[in-house]
Amino acid sequence: MTTPLLPREHYLNIRYGIASWLLTKDHKRIALLYLIGITVFFVLGGAFAVLIRLELATPAGDMVSADTYNKLFTMHGVVMVFFFLIPSIPAVLGNFLVPMMIGARDLAFPKLNLISWYIYMLGGIFTLWAVVVGGVDTGWTFYTPYSTAASNTNVVATGLGVFITGFSSILTGLNFIVTIHRMRAPGLTWFRLPLFIWAHYATSLIQVLGTPVIAITVLLLALERTFRIGIFDPALGGDPVLFQHLFWFYSHPAVYIMILPSMGVVSEVVACFSRKTVFGYSFVAFSSLAIAVFGFLVWAHHMFVAGMSVYAAMVFSFLSFAVAIPSAVKVFNWTATLYKGAIWWQAPLLFVFGFIGLFTIGGMTGLFLAALGLDVHVHDTYFVVAHFHYIMVGGAIMGYMAGLHFWWPKMFGRMYPEGWAKFAALVVFVGFNLTFFPQFVVGYLGMPRRYHVYPEEFQVLNVMSSAGASILGVGYLIPMVYFIWSLRYGKVAGPNPWGATGLEWTTQSPPLTENFTVTPVVNEGAYEYSKRETRVV
Amino acid sequence: MSDSASAEASAGRHHAALQHQFDTMEQQQESATLGMWVFLVTEVMFFGGLFMAYLLYRVWYPAAWADGSRELDILLGGVNTVVLIGSSLTMALAVRAAQTGFPRATVNWLLATMALGGVFLVIKVFEYAHKVELNHVPGPNFVFEGPHARQVEIFLSLYFAMTGLHALHMVIGFGLLSVIAWMAYKRKFSPEWYAPVEMSGLYWHFVDIVWIFLFPLLYLVDRAH
């Protein structure tokens, strides 16, 4: 076997200079711009998390003041949710891969794609500006009337940042929907699409249908705060609970914006490394759409103790259990895919194993919260914090890591160091569980979230959590180092180092600007591994 | 994967407006239309949040809603409805002119649309100015006589938020149409490619639809009580 060389010409070296990046319309370059942006925000949000965990290592409020602590968890939430998790997989991997996977030269609206990135950065700058000039302390949920009448921090600036970034999310979703409908290669029918595409299609639906509602809600919030117009202010006859309805109408489906693309990654990786087609392809595909649609019917399960009607609570509880089914179907199908596969233990698969395990726990604990009588006790405690971190960190970020490793050779033409990657997967898994498992326990004990000081009997569990967080931090730092290292020193990957199916693997790595020299024609399903004789490596 | 050359690669001749990521003008046009519709759906949801707030407080405060509704000038609102529906007609005719290849007519209908849009906005400005005079603008200086003053303030808040956002959309539409009219004047469009005219048309009609709901919901409801 000869060592392959990098192709002479590809999207990275075709043009040089700042302008060739900042004015690019190439979806792959825009994906990298996003990669840089969200990595910066991930590090920032992570830094806030580190400070939070340091403060909580002792029961007393001895490291930072109460106001500072409140700003820390608010900024952690805002940055991680709106500037990291929501754009993470769609804007980086989705941007890079959606056109390649469907055999297109670019997204349907390349200029709009670039504009989306600028909008994202503009929103980010607004938010950073809000941080620099004093931060915001409302919690990422911006509940009224605290955010409108009581808080004296930069609520409007942060809200504006979220509002602006929302349009980036909308435009990305719009671009994907049109691209997937209109730009598929000849022969690439819906049921030959990779499940990654199905997942992104479902994600885009949520982005397009949900995000406008948070935009108008934040706008009303800003108006309320500035002019005291009374829409959410009980002192003026308004209803603060209406804010919660509108907020969660977007923000619950937003959780699926984070997790669905990860599920898409998992399907690709599981299929590739067990050399099999995904078990129950159409069930996995439709479960993505089911999650997207049902996800819009369950939002008020965040509000069971918020003074809503008992009967509405029952309706929302029932619907919440319904949304659990398509998620369960996915997990069972992935597990079944492994059966009688030819399992190839590579780092992306290890991250995916982490995803499946942690997502199962995260999903099951979601049932605790959907069960009305139990939710009354655990609502707004660390149990909830643990649950959504199992979904968002254990699920979404694990999937993101898996995807980043899996397609890294395609993006840059070079391999990451396999041994280090396996080690990082292990460290992240251990660190994650040590951080967040104790929070289930401390939450059931009754420790409320967003507490700066807490009763002493909760300390042991909090110390465990803080210790885990430091391990988790290391787990995320290792890949950052070796990814950068690999850009120069990594082994040259060749077009298809995994021997994977999928149109993106039929081109050179890194690909040409126009992706394909000839538009590919598809005549088989997405994961025809069993028809293959040998692995390409 | 088969690497047989695709049909369009050998087709050779490309329309000047065809972007590199599309194979055919038809694909490009369909994509633009779909994209515009998806965008309009986001607009529906955007206004939807406001309509939700409207619905809730209407159910809660029917009497205040009647009082607030009576504060609005039904004549001006009615005239504006006629003006805006008229502008939708001229817009539809502009699209038709572009489709059938009459650039002069396209420009004229677009200008007519913009003129009607301008009339709408001017009337809106007069309505707002009147509200300012009466201190009917929600906020610290709000003054309203009557038993439901505070709830009427919510009604007027929603009135300003809804009509204000609507007016903002009109202004954006006005800007869009001026660009399109200029392009039409420069003979940029042909029956093969008039996507921008059609897209602006969809947008303009959408703005019209929002008003079709705002007019009865704000100006007319419970007036007879």
Place this chain on the structure above:
Amino acid sequence: MWSGLPLFPEQASTVASQVDNLYFFLVALTLVFSVLIAGLMVFFAVKFRARNTAQVGAPITGSVPLELLWSIVPFGISMVIFAWGATVFFTIARPPDETINIYAVGKRWMWKFQHIDGQREINELHVPVGRPVKVTITSEDVIHDLYFPAFRVKADAIPGRYSTVWFNATRPGEYHLFCAEYCGTQHSGMTGKVVVMEPAAYQSWLSGGVGEMSLAARGQRTFQDLACHTCHMEDASGRGPSLVNLFGSQVKLADGRVVTADEAYLRESTLNPQARLVAGYQPLMPTFQGLVNEEGLMGLIEYIKSLQSAQNAR
């Protein structure tokens, strides 16, 4: 002072065990499914490990019976959890008919409690063991949440509205009381303790507050200070309706609707009298917004509650 590694909260109310039973069921279920999934995953990953680079997986594409199995079984299980959770919730949401009533007002950053007999407490709540207690909650500023972990209940304190939480304490002792809805700087300082006492000790604690007027008596004083009595006379001769026997009755409104005169109605009619005007009366009453605070309102309500004519008293 921390006592090692606690894993489970104290059970100190009648619903606590109901909530915990559901919790244990779900923990067991989570364990079963997690072990099942993780076990199968690891087992398959080891057993079907690729022996060489050319090996491909078996051509299995799926199985509709299996899909149906793992859709329907989880659905069935989740419906059981739903029904169970809803049942427990209903118990938590609906107070028993006979309760000791306590009023709570959340204010940044303290909890103020008022007992019917007149005792007032801040960040401390004394209740007897073995008797259902209903706490009527509101807030003076932002949303708070009154949370008793040992009783497994909580409810948001929403400005402008009343919410209720009830519990029946089963074990004397001192338990945490938290604010569970983020409310600003000292959110984590808005805590306190609930003291569950033996009935005798509770009685003596109640009578310990010498000189304290009962809540209704305080309300009566407010009623007179605000000159409410000049219009709301005991017979129906005033400009406003009589308030005797009002509480709990059905009130016919000017717009034809009929409402039950509960706490929320009395509160609204004080602050925003024209919102639900009683049939047959002119909209003359001014608003008392700003003239009476939440605690004063609770006194007024308790006073109006006490205005029961002899034959109507229960």
Place this chain on the structure above:
Amino acid sequence: MSGHVSPKTVSYTIFASLMVLTGITVAVAFINLGPLNFPVALSIAIVKATLVILFFMHVKYSSRLTKLVVATGFFFLLILFTLTMTDYLSRGWLTYPVGAGAPPAATQAH
């Protein structure tokens, strides 16, 4: 290009219908229909919007996909309205005896 070209007469007819409907909705506003006021005004508005969507916006002649997109938008709007109102309209349903509570005997006499 294969966009639908609608005859001018269709545009004028639709415009005329919209004008008539506007007239009706204004006229109806001055008649007290009691609880029917709101539904009537809303129904007329929906009819008008439908006319604009179908004819001015060419949806009547568009692909199934476009129709689906339009329907999806309104469907999710309806979800927002109905599920939120589920809460607000059922708030008062859970009733318990409001006389609830055992007022101490001292305060009962009056």
